[in-house]
Amino acid sequence: MTKLQSHGREPFETVDRAPEAQAEGFATVRQAHESEMAEDYVELIAELIETRGEARPVEIAERLGVKPPTVTKNISRLKAAGLVRREPYRAIFLTDAGRELAEACRRRHRIVVEFLLSLGIDEETAERDAEGIEHHVSTTTLEAFEQALKQFRNHE
Amino acid sequence: MTKLQSHGREPFETVDRAPEAQAEGFATVRQAHESEMAEDYVELIAELIETRGEARPVEIAERLGVKPPTVTKNISRLKAAGLVRREPYRAIFLTDAGRELAEACRRRHRIVVEFLLSLGIDEETAERDAEGIEHHVSTTTLEAFEQALKQFRNHE
DNA sequence: GACAAAAGTTAGACATGGCTAACTTATCTA
DNA sequence: TAGATAAGTTAGCCATGTCTAACTTTTGTC
8 A cells, every 4th residue: 555665766755847847747737626615515515505405696605605796797607607596586507518517526625524534634624625635535435435434434 | 653543423424514614624625725825935035045145036927827917016015024024126035924934835835745654655756745745734643743754753 | 656775786896717819939950 | 249039027918816896686584
């Protein structure tokens, strides 16, 4: 399980990556930021539909900690992106695409949270950090988290 | 090492957090986004000064994958924030505050990368994901990562 | 059913962090 | 040292995501 020393370099040594690789990394982060809003919203909408029966702007605003006009604007962006269905003044529904995205996000979110918990981190912190981390976890890393979780479960 | 079952709930169960707690979490993420630019820049500037002797906008632009005018604009923001010293058309220097921030960021970055590597993730992915993850890792989580790293090192 | 309260929208502002085009300054080299 | 090239800046544009103030629609209650 520990590849640490097998990379042929000391831990904590600064890696000198090719500038293009580094640039690509930052580009990836910027792209992630662009999809964060959509991901947070559909994830929350799915959660609200499940637990509350419907997703209402006022509730979304409260949960996200933003004001209602922000939600209105962002929901219409999601509508334009084909992720939600919606009539003015009515509740918000997910399209198939929205539901798929929501499912993927919720799965990823759960894995990140569980992984952090398995490190002994408290729930509040795990949830809070996961909110930020989840958008930057590649498939590779997510699989590694799942793998590590399995290990933890076996060894307890 | 595994607190997983001791939290008194099933793994992969959706947590129903208080709306305010959830909102606070999203607020934390938004705040992190605001400091990301500064952190990425000072981190990179420190790296360039160390490896290249000086930090030049053209190099920063190349490494971050942005255009030179973007760098100019952001550097003046950093200057306004007291993180860098700088004369027009000259190289960029860190202030004491900038150096401190850079050090903290680089340390955090290294820990995140090492931690991901210790999970068996390849270097390219580890670096790339760390770039995004590092800004959302609380002190608590960072400590947990360090702790886990120590464990891995002992057990290999 | 009318009216008050709650929910939602619209309009317009602002900061952030990208960009291109055009200009200025610095550096290199013949 | 002059001229070309590279580096850096300025101006002005755009999208994102937030806000407040004011308005409209819906809901709930008497």
